[in-house]
Amino acid sequence: MKLIPLLPSPLSTLLERITLLATNQGTALWLVGGVIRDLLLGVPLGRDLDLVVEGDVAALSAALVAELGANLRAAHPEFGTASVAFVCDGAEVVFDLARARREVYPQPAVLPVVEPATLEEDLGRRDFSVNAMALELRIVDGHLRAGRWHDPFAGQADLSQRCLRLLHQQSLRDDPTRLLRGVRLAARLNLHPDPATQIQIRHAISQGYLSLLTPERILGELCLALEEPQPLRMLAHADAWELTPQIVPGLHATPHLAARLARYAAHPPRRVPVGQVVAGLFVYDLAAADLHALSQRYPLPSPFARLFSEIPRLRDLGPQLQTDLRPSQIDLFLRPYSDVAIHVLHYAETGIAAQRAIHYLEQMRPLRLPLDGRDIQRLGVAPGPAIGKILAGLRTAYLDGVIQTREQAEAWVINNR
Ligand code: CTP
Structure with a gap:
């Protein structure tokens, strides 16, 4: 050795x-x-x-x-x-x-x-x-x-x-989290349960051992699973073991989901927590009732709860982003969403909607206007809500290419104050 x-x-x-x-x-x-x-x-x-x-x-x-x-x-x-x-x-x-x-x-x-x-x-x-x-x-x-x-x-x-083998008959009854550990290990290391283990898994699922666990313990395992590099393989194992409906009712390994997870695995994001993005992709197609039930069942950490509440609106946004839009309209659509949510949209959608999501994150969200609130006051606008309105208008004009330089921005403010 x-x-x-x-x-x-x-x-x-x-x-x-x-x-x-x-x-x-x-x-x-x-x-x-x-x-x-x-x-x-x-x-x-x-x-x-x-x-x-x-x-x-x-x-x-x-x-x-x-x-x-x-x-x-x-x-x-x-x-x-x-x-x-x-x-x-x-x-x-x-x-x-x-x-x-x-x-x-x-x-x-x-x-x-x-x-x-x-x-x-x-x-x-x-x-x-x-x-x-x-x-x-x-x-x-x-x-x-x-x-x-x-x-x-x-x-x-x-x-x-490449064999995944439980050590004794009581193992999954003692600790049903092992079902979820098994899915993680099998996906990560490309292992497959031996026939005896398959029987034990089927028995544990049919006996509903998972339901004996507290939601906190299941959630702990799910959070670990979301960090795994092969989410698609994990889903395939969880489905083959008939585990998915007991953990996330309504989640199905559709070709759509597979394609999304594959797009994610090919280019995982670098600046946002990957676990949240993967969670968003998994639940993207869930019916509103299943999504709600998930949030009720598990004590989700707040970034996940926020993301899950954003998903239905995000889904509606996909087709809208496929249409003819000015940059400022894209900005208006996407501005309310977190970086994680927009990454989810990027992987979940295809074509121009997917490109627009990532372009928004990389180019539009970090955009700094050539003038700030103080500059606008110097140009004769009184402090108050008017400043916010001018800034919003300025952003629209800037994004749509109506203005490009600081001088043009100042002229725009003077004309619109
Ligand atoms: N273990 C177990 N049953 C569990 C959890 C852990 O038998 N429900 C044992 C396993 O032998 C495992 C060890 O405790 O190898 C350490 O657990 P953990 O650190 O969670 O996992 P690792 O095997 O180190 O794997 P990972 O790479 O996922 O951290």
Whole structure:
């Protein structure tokens, strides 16, 4: 197992220092979960890494803060967990430290009761075989080296066959969020559930396990899903698993939606939160009642709530933007909408409407007039609402090319005051 040389070097140096500290405390450290999976696949690592600690988590996290300058993000000594952050290669990387544990679910879909356990049990409580591998970190002659390797559920073989496999029969009942985690993982890493897992998924859906979760927990998973780079593939999996109607009733993987998501994936936006844009695209065709029900069901963060309320009007705008319009009319139509909403319009529509949306954002919205309110007062307009009217008229004239220079703008104000 040659995973250590695959670690990017700043991270490997950091892990070496962490492991040295742990070793000095007589504590064994295991790299587990997503980081192992991603190293094996050769895909970029996330910024959140999991370490199982065979020893005193509180003492280790305190030493990481005192001696390596880590930032303590959270500590739950009663559960044997702590979260510490470092700046590594110019970006933040977070290590979630946890004692090996077993989880007991007092009822389906509630958070588990946690008890100390062996590493084997800890791996066995996890969701999928590809997330249930562990590599011990050791220091040999002062350098970071691989120690023992645990892959009790053949996760490595599953990865090479692109197979998504649940570890035990109760998994989805214990924690139905795993259905949504499965969709994310399958789409991101191009995995497919094995036949036994498919049966478990179908059973979980038909039993309505998802409805046992709080809306907050479902929403948390949905927000993670919206950040994924392959929204279309995610929707395909969610549809194949018959999950979509239970999460977002009325959402269908139509060719229209597929085309929109493909346009988005080909040129994702750079200056707005991508999760909000993807959410907007997903709900763009929802009937007003389904859209409303969605806002009622989930405690949406305010930018999402605002966007969802804008969608029906935005949809009406699409055909209008296809017609013959002066620039100032386009400005008037689009001005009330957020940058996110206009990005949604850009990906959702085609042809001239799509071009106008992005042109508005890039050229018209940032436009600064050659005169401001004070200039207009100097030209003899009294302070008050008249200034606003003049500015609006000036913007119209400017956008439509009636005026181009400061001199022309001043002349326009004098003629129109
Ligand atoms: N895990 C689990 N069941 C859950 C959530 C997490 O079994 N409902 C386990 C998995 O072993 C997972 C690990 O906890 O690998 C860490 O979870 P998380 O950080 O959420 O995911 P990662 O696997 O690290 O994946 P990602 O790349 O999506 O962050």
